[in-house]
Amino acid sequence: MSNNIHFIDKDWSVLNKLVAENNYSKLIVLVDSNTLQHCLPLFNPVLEREFQVIEVEAGEASKDLEICAHIWQEFSEEAADRHALLINLGGGVVSDLGGFIASIYKRGISFIHIPTSLLAMVDASIGGKCGIDFLGFKNQLGSFSQAKAILIHPPFLATLANDEMLSGMAEMLKHGLIADKKHWQSLVDLDHIDLLNHSEIIKASINIKSIIVEADPFEKGERKKLNFGHTIGHAIESYFMAKDKAIKHGFAIAAGIMCESFLSFKLGLLQQNEFEEINKVLRAKYQQLVFSKAEFSSILIYMQQDKKNAKGKNQFTLLHGIGNAVINQQVDEDLIVESLVYYCDSEY
Numbered sequence: 001m002s003n004n005i006h007f008i009d010k011d012w013s014v015l016n017k018l019v020a021e022n023n024y025s026k027l028i029v030l031v032d033s034n035t036l037q038h039c040l041p042l043f044n045p046v047l048e049r050e051f052q053v054i055e056v057e058a059g060e061a062s063k064d065l066e067i068c069a070h071i072w073q074e075f076s077e078e079a080a081d082r083h084a085l086l087i088n089l090g091g092g093v094v095s096d097l098g099g100f101i102a103s104i105y106k107r108g109i110s111f112i113h114i115p116t117s118l119l120a121m122v123d124a125s126i127g128g129k130c131g132i133d134f135l136g137f138k139n140q141l142g143s144f145s146q147a148k149a150i151l152i153h154p155p156f157l158a159t160l161a162n163d164e165m166l167s168g169m170a171e172m173l174k175h176g177l178i179a180d181k182k183h184w185q186s187l188v189d190l191d192h193i194d195l196l197n198h199s200e201i202i203k204a205s206i207n208i209k210s211i212i213v214e215a216d217p218f219e220k221g222e223r224k225k226l227n228f229g230h231t232i233g234h235a236i237e238s239y240f241m242a243k244d245k246a247i248k249h250g251f252a253i254a255a256g257i258m259c260e261s262f263l264s265f266k267l268g269l270l271q272q273n274e275f276e277e278i279n280k281v282l283r284a285k286y287q288q289l290v291f292s293k294a295e296f297s298s299i300l301i302y303m304q305q306d307k308k309n310a311k312g313k314n315q316f317t318l319l320h321g322i323g324n325a326v327i328n329q330q331v332d333e334d335l336i337v338e339s340l341v342y343y344c345d346s347e348y
């Protein structure tokens with residue numbers, strides 16, 4: 001695991017040491033309305049220096065340019081200088097937003113992620129991607145910027161809602177599918193709530209992601225493996241967001257995994273038995289997202305905006321067997337539509 005990722009049980013000395021060694025001019029903790037209530041009280045006693053708290057509303061709508069402007073204004077009014085430290089205490093929304101805000105302010109100030117949702121622990125906080133949504137498109141504005149440290153404290157998960165645990169589990173299942181069959185197998189029969197008692201499985205997922213992003217920090221090759229399930233998943237997520245019916249990121253990714261497993265199977269990369277296994281597992285864990293065939297064209301429009309496209313063509317990461325991903329696969333639109341039909345017609 002990367003040496004800036006620390007698992008913390010009770011001893012937070014790594015945080016206090018880092019703060020003391022770097023002599024930061026000011027500490028600012030970014031929270032959302034839920035982490036203010038549930039996580040800040042646990043965090044308050046562990047940080048040995050005074051800090052200022054900035055709160056945003058919980059939810060994806062906070063990954064917004066106006067919110068950034070508001071926080072940059074607050075930083076400026078509070079005279080935060082280049083040696084200030086931003087601590088992002090929250091889920092993926094707080095880490096994406098806080099990382100982006102820190103990476104731009106005065107050409108970049110230091111930041112630490114303390115992820116409090118499962119999805120942020122295993123995915124969003126790892127790898128240096130930060131950003132906000134723009135004009136209805138997910139993560140349209142963003143930067144690559146590495147956190148000074150990422151501190152994983154699984155006890156924060158005790159107050160996380162059940163469906164948020166399930167959302168985070170989708171990314172863990174993806175990690176198994178793209179890189180480690182054993183990890184997939186350790187998850188298939190596990191209830192998402194039981195992850196609270198299995199921090200070693202959470203650690204294994206973080207390990208998979210951190211190895212991949214370290215090998216390819218700027219997504220030139222290997223890192224694209226992590227995009228499995230995301231080309232279609234992100235388009236579905238953006239589409240629902242535009243309809244004002246936001247769905248959880250992991251639920252959209254679960255749908256994307258089903259569709260992109262279909263593509264992998266149809267292109268002869270994935271055996272039928274593995275394709276059926278994946279879909280059985282996902283159908284058992286995730287409720288079907290409801291959209292009609294009349295909505296496919298709108299979802300395809302979101303896919304055209306995908307940052308992973310090259311020369312106007314969709315670039316997919318597909319599965320070459322469970323535990324193995326292949327990148328840069330171009331897929332005809334007809335087959336993409338077929339995968340959406342397959343998803344919508346699947347029996348749950």
Ligand SMILES: NC(=O)c1ccc[n+]([C@@H]2O[C@H](COP(=O)([O-])OP(=O)(O)OC[C@H]3O[C@@H](n4cnc5c(N)ncnc54)[C@H](O)[C@@H]3O)[C@@H](O)[C@H]2O)c1
Binds near residue numbers: 124
């Ligand atoms: N940068 C990346 O590499 C990356 C990767 C995956 C996802 N993401 C982004 O992450 C976001 C999704 O992350 P998320 O699922 O964590 O969403 P989130 O940050 O909205 O958190 C989910 C909900 O759980 C609440 N919450 C968080 N921790 C809690 C706790 N310990 N107790 C009680 N409530 C808590 C939050 O307030 C929120 O209501 C999306 O914006 C997605 O685009 C980024």
